[in-house]
Amino acid sequence: MSSTRTSLTHPGGDAAPLPPAEDDSREARQRRAILRGAAAALREHGSGVGMAEVARTAGVGRATLYRHFATRDVLLEALSQFAADESVRALLAADLAGVPVPEAIVRATRALLVVGREYWTVADRGPAEDPTARELAVSGPLVELAARGQQEGVLRTDLPAARLGLLHGVLIQGALLYPQLLGEDLDEAAGTVARLYTDGAAASAAPLLRGPLPGDPLPGTPLPDGSLRGSSLPEG
Structure with missing residues (x-):
């Protein structure tokens, strides 16, 4: 079963869309129940859970499940x-x-x-x-x-x-x-x-990383301007 992919780690765009208003029709309510059932089944059984278990958890028949979502990939998307x-x-x-x-x-x-x-x-x-x-x-x-x-x-x-x-x-x-x-x-x-x-x-956060970091020239290494990197770390 392929995985869903919602992530919190992508910067948002300038015009992020609002979620669509919830449809209160019977079909829409049934669809939401199936999706919530799929989430519950995945939590309990892991990514290998079958469609039959999703239908059972959602409280619908398999025919109803497949009418809304033809495949597991479609369901997870x-x-x-x-x-x-x-x-x-x-x-x-x-x-x-x-x-x-x-x-x-x-x-x-x-x-x-x-x-x-x-x-x-x-x-x-x-x-x-x-x-x-x-x-x-x-x-x-x-x-x-x-x-x-x-x-x-x-x-x-x-x-x-x-x-x-x-x-x-x-x-x-x-x-x-x-x-x-x-x-x-x-x-x-x-x-x-x-x-x-x-x-x-925080704006007032004091930097905790002081002195050379990985990749910095070692003390005494010639710098591009001809000077040498100092042999002592900056004072805190």
Whole structure:
């Protein structure tokens, strides 16, 4: 079974689309039930789960399942897009613009962890090679939040907002990949991720990497201007 591919690690575009309004027709409700059942079956049984188990978990017959999704690949592609839409809806519901940046970071982190714990069921959890606009829209609010933090003097400006937003998404992905490291409590996990991000991205963050880094010339090595690299490390 191929994997879904929703990712939080792609910078958002300038005009990230809003998720489509939910259709309340019987067919649409049934489709959503199947997608949620597929996510639950994947969580429980892994990427090798069969369509029969998906149908059972979703509470529908196999004929109904195949009427909506002809193959497993089609089902998983739809699940990827559905998860992306659910993520964007969660971020919109979090009202990030209505609170200060630090609280907005916690809210965004928590919102994506809630959705991620339900849909983070993929075998290949790397970023999509060719993400759709709906998938890119997931990271858009994180980039916008980073840019706002920079404008308000809360977040560092030596890195572009797109990169800060991407790194925020990477930390959230890490929390979903290794939940045992952060614990099962949602608020605690969200607080830990938000704290790690804000501590590293804070405008007042003091650089911890001092002196030569890997690849730097060794002390005494001639530099392009003819001078020699000093033999002592910069003082803190």
